[in-house]
Amino acid sequence: MLNGKKILIGVTGSIAAYKSLLLVRLLIKAGAEVKVIMTASAKDFITPLSLATLSKNQVLTDLFEEGSWANHVMLGRWADLMIIAPLSCNTMAKMANGICDNLLLAVYLSANCPIVLAPAMDEDMWKHPSTKINIETLQSFGNKIIPVEKGELASGLYGDGRMAEPETILNCINEMFCKKELEGKKALVTAGPTYEPIDPVRFIGNHSSGKMGVAIAAELAARGAGVCLVLGPSSIKPDIPGVVIKHVTTSKEMFEACLEKSPSSDIIVMSAAVADYAPVSVSREKIKKTEGSLIIELAKTDDILKTLGDKKTKGQLLVGFALENHNEREYALKKLNDKNADMIVLNSMNDEGAGFGYDTNKVTIFEKNGNEISYERKPKQQVAEDIVDRIIKMLYA
Ligand code: CTP
Secondary structure: OOOOOEEEEEEOOOOOHHHHHHHHHHHHHOOOEEEEEEOHHHHHOOOHHHHHHHHOOOOEOOOEEOOEEOOHHHHHHHOOEEEEEEEOHHHHHHHHOOOOOOHHHHHHHHOOOOEEEEEOOOHHHHHOHHHHHHHHHHHHOOOEEOOOEEEEOOOOOEEEEEOOOHHHHHHHHHHHHHOOOOOOOEEEEEEOEOOEEOOOOOEEOOOOOOHHHHHHHHHHHHOOOEEEEEEOOOOOOOOOOOEEEEEOOOHHHHHHHHHHHHHHOOEEEEOOEOOOEEEOOOOOOOOOOOOOOOOOOEEEOOOHHHHHHHHOOOOOEEEEEEEEOOOHHHHHHHHHHHOOOOEEEEEEOOOOOOOOOOOEEOEEEEEOOOOEEEOOOEEHHHHHHHHHHHHHHHHOO
């Protein structure tokens, strides 16, 4: 299945390094060509000789070896896919911050192929806020994270942090190479909030983080689509292969960007939390406080989803989102109909760990053909996979 695929494996210092031996074996058996890079501390756990023997290639560790320079740019370009397994806490932190003090990090920074990461660490380290931030940063770079598993840890404790089993990693790699169902398709995705200015220092905004939309854009690109992501003001700074980003601030800018891109898009996913109202006029000067109350007149913004629903062309697939806290099903079905959408993804504010700001989401998908599918609470990356699976099903039905 992986015949002729060039796979670069990075191994870092973790007790789980022994599993990389099995991973190399599985990849070679599946027909892949494998090269391995180790960090210095990985050599404390397994030997380069074992990895060289199994991969049938010299194992590289240093930028300079035996007087010659390891060409990290060419290694990055050689690979169809790079996987770092196990990914230690230390290397993860360096990658999230662009640090480049060994060959593995230099290759990571130069690689322009899809990157898969299989973290491994003790549960307390896994749950530390800095790890969470680093994982989020790496995901925003478009790196695919294979979730850690629960089980016995090197510390003797039981919990989250075990590296995924080599078979799980192989399945993930297989899927990444197979799932190119959207090759040749173009997708338009909106994400994040919009800010509607009141004066030069104030605006009306909302708490949307943009994480769900960014995950959907990444997943569509991973399945082969060319993606334009229209992103409102968000702290996430995605850099995802196959995704062109158009940064906007206001709902008007988002509307205009979408109007421009929609005619050439096969798939349109509107996951942004667009302001429904904006100030009628924007004060050029900062509004000073006065004795009485302040009344700001608001006018309805353009409903982008509805506009694109009205303009929808044959073969175009339009997905909207609904965030509700009561009569969820009824409102979601109403949106499906009113906005001429093909699919509405509902998140209920009553579900724990769903909606704005969370790393997880719990959604129900309503399709225009009457299908209604409820999913468990999952990381947003996996929710994006579910949504894209449904999009593909509907597109090729
Ligand atoms: N949307 C949009 N343009 C707007 C407002 C919303 O494209 N001006 C899209 C969102 O991206 C999302 C969906 O419409 O896909 C949300 O529907 P909406 O009717 O705006 O929901 P609410 O903002 O919750 O408003 P309400 O339920 O009060 O109608």
